[in-house]
Amino acid sequence: MDYPELAARTRRFSYGAPRAVTVSPDGARVIFLRSSGPEDPSDALWVYDVAARTERCLADPATLLRDQPDLPAAERALRERLRLSAGGIGSFALDGAGVLAAFPLGGRLFKADLLTGDVTELETSGPVVDPRLDPTGRRIAYVTGGTLRVVDADGTDSLLAGEDGVTWGLAEFIGAEEFHRFRGYWWSPDGRSILTARVDESRVPRWHLQDPSQPDQAPTTIAYPHAGATNAKVTLHVLDLDGGWVDVHWDRETYPYLVAAAWSEQNGPLLAVLRRLQQHGLVIAVDPRTGETQVHAELADPRWVEPVPGTPAHLADGRVLVGGELGHDGYDARCLFADGSLITPPNLYVRRVAGRLDGDLVVEASEGEPSEQHVFRIPVSHSGPRATRLTTEPGWHQAQAAGRTLVIGSQTLEAGGSTYTVIHNGETIGGIPSLAAAPPYAPRPALERVTDRRVPTGVVYPRNHVDGRKLPVLVAIYGGPGHQEVVAARARWQEKQWWADQGFAVVSIDNRGTPGIAPSFDKAIHRRFSDVILGDQVDALQGLAGKHPDLDLNRVGIRGWSFGGWLSALAVLRRPDVYHCAVVGAPVTDWTLYDTAYTERYLGLPADAPDVYAHNSLIELAAEPPVRPDDVRPMLLVHGLVDDNVVAAHTLRLSAALLGAGRPHSMIPLTGATHMAAGGLAEKLLRIELDFIRRSLPLSG
Known part of the structure; x- marks a missing residue:
């Protein structure tokens, strides 16, 4: 079986691989999800006894479940x-x-005892979304129909908060989409109250998604806060189980974005909030x-603030852990601070706080080397910033830690898939096996840093390539904030190797x-997306040559999805002297049609910077003869017709602009597909893309 078919059947070799790996607070158990094998898409709940x-x-x-009912709409979202x-x-x-787990399945609520293995289903008043046990294990809260409810140990199901026209919890x-805050409520340590978000979307613009292949179905209406429009109103409230209610007070008009929240055992809740343009925030x-708040730290950057996942949080000694940047005295670093004191060395680019290991941070x-991510142990003493690196093999390493147990998930260029190693008291005691399929071949990318900016790049050749033979170039790209293509993990190059084996030198550039x-x-892209990003792409491609x-730079194609789709179209429209064809997947073509937090973070408000929006718009560029x-x-345009993130209107408007300017192009609408194109x-x-690129590139240099 060839790569495309095998990748489709195995979800790119991920079915059967462990995910959502979590260590119990005492370090005695590792809990994770994994399906039964390489073609089983249904994940089960597993526990590893340390x-x-x-x-x-x-x-x-x-x-x-004998059958799998449809997921609730909120769960699908x-x-x-x-x-x-x-x-x-x-x-x-x-x-x-860490002895009980709650999970939803097909909209139903289940509780599992991790010690005995008993699993019970609990009756609920409606389809369940995001159930969470209180810390004492006596109750489970869940969301249904936009209301927040609690199931007691005796099975009593009570409404905690709910009202028409808003959602709770x-x-x-x-x-969720832009700040990766996927939850809306947090239990108190004693299990007697819940800090919960109330979301009012009444003033958010309504958009209507319709799949034309289903004319008998009514359009789906969504609240979509596009750039410059009104956001949802998010407020926080502490709700006691006995009916008490406290509003949380902060300057919501100045700091409307709730980026993160946490409620530790030692202290009360911590919040991170940002201004709309995200150049200033508060912890x-x-x-x-009482609901009253006290400022612990300020976050500021003239471009935008980039919080570190896993922060803010309380340390055991009461200090507040905050992620931020060190940009003075010659430093250019992404670090962690405890009550303002630096605790990570400035040579580290901190990406995430992954847990606590016997009192220290992981x-x-x-x-x-940006293509690699490693795991470090950070002491939280007052003796100054120090770090001990716990992973040595070149690659991409992730971690989960609690108590005295550390789980490290590793991907490298030398091995396929991920390996999960369980370490207790500093000793490797075992691993969590992957049941995923092995890819059919081993890609061997050449990773390079090029130009005076040391831009990360990677090149993959056909496995039968003979030096001296000129090859057409395919640039496989994303290029946007928050994501890297040039990563020292074999899985990231598997599909690119398939493309290379079709006769291309496949190039990725970060x-x-x-x-x-x-x-x-x-942050060099602030207010100047297209110039900086495309300029780096062109310079790096020439540096690689x-x-x-x-x-063969006389035959260059480019393909990308989402931000990469925007970049692919930008490349052939603005630099046709460099790029000769493009596959444009689900692109953001008009930034006024994309969401507030992402777009305004980088480009500002449309009313304040119309020239910036126009300069970065594919619609205006495509409309020029x-x-x-x-x-x-x-150009080959591809878009899912029920995409609720980058709506299909982006590609439809691009197609109309291209047609109006007399620019031939092709388009594939994906019926029933969202942004994931799952x-x-x-x-x-x-194979359709391959045929298009082969037909579109010049026959020779």
Whole structure:
């Protein structure tokens, strides 16, 4: 079986691989999700016993449900925000001791005892979304129909909060999509109250998604806060189970974005909030008795603030952990601070706080090489910033830690898939096996840093390539904030190797704006997306040709999805002298049609910067007639018709502008597809894209 078919059947070799790996607070158990094999899309709940060094399946969807009912709409939306296409159990939550787990399955509520293995279904008043045990394990809260409810140990199901026209306990679209805050409520440590978000979308513009292939179905109406429009109103409230209610007070008009929230055992809730343009934010502590708040730290950057996932949080000694940037005295670093004191060395680019290990912090960070991510142990003493690197093999390493147990998930260029190693008291005691399929071949990318900006790049050749033979170039690209293509993990190059084996030198370039190097590299794109990003792409491609003489720059195609789709179209429209054809997947073509938090963070408000929006718009660029007929480059546009993130209007308007300017192009509408193009659609498109690129590139240099 060839790569496209095998990748579609195995969800790119991820079915059967562990995910959502979590360590219980005492470090005694590792809980995770995994399906039964390489073609099983339905994840089950598993537990690994650290003392016994054994694993067992606790909850298998095939035995819990005879059929899989449709997911609640809110659960489907949450999975879309999480980019989760696996079936079965999508998520779980633990109690404070890590001995009980709650999870939804097909809209129904289940509780699992991790010690005995007993799994019980609990009656609820409606389809369940995001159930969470209170820390004491006595109750489970859940959301249904936009209301927040609580199930007691005796089975009593009570309404905690609910009203028409608003939702309680759910993250709003912006919170989930752009700030990766996927939850909307937090239990108090004693299990007697809940800090919950109330979301009012009444003033958010309504958009209507319609799949023309289903004319008998009514359009789906969504609240979509596009750039310059009104956002959802998000407020916080502490609700006692006995009916008490406290409003949380902060300057919502100045700081409307709730970026993160946490409620630790030692202290009250901590919040991170940002101004609309995200150049200033606050870390604030909440008094749950009164709702009054106190500022613990300020976050500021003239471009935008980039919080570190896993912060803010309370340390055991009461200090507040905050992620931020060190941009003075010659430093250009992304660091962690405790009550304002630096606790991570400035040579680390901190990406995430991954847990606590016997009192110390465990963080994921890069150290000089952006294609690699390593795991570090950070002491939280007052003796100054120090770090001990816990991973040595070149690659991409992630971690989860609690108690004295550390789980490290590793991907490298030397091995396929991910390996999960369980470490207890500093000793490797076992691992969590992957049941995923092995890819059919091993890609060997050449990773390079090019130009005076040391832009990360990678090149993959056909496996049968002979030096001296010129190859057409295919640029496989994303290029946008928050994502890297040039990563030292084999899985990231698997599909690119298939493309290379079709006769291309496949190139990926991480221009300025992508993470992993330094804040100045991340934020050079502020207010000037297209110039910086495309300029880096062109310069890096030419720099690579100097190191790789077999790259034929007279035959260059480019393909990308989402931000990469925008960049692909931008490349052939603005630089037809460099790029000769483009596959343009789900692109943002008009930034006024994309969401508030993402777009305004980088481009400002449309009313304040109309020229910036116009300069970065594909619609205006496509509407300009080409200077010369030879400057028209073939484009293949692809878009899911029920995409609620980058709506299909982006591509339809681009097509209309191209047609109006006399620019020929092709288009594939994906009926029933969202932004993920899940279900094997992306893999099934590969051969169509290949045929288009082969037909569109010049026959020779």
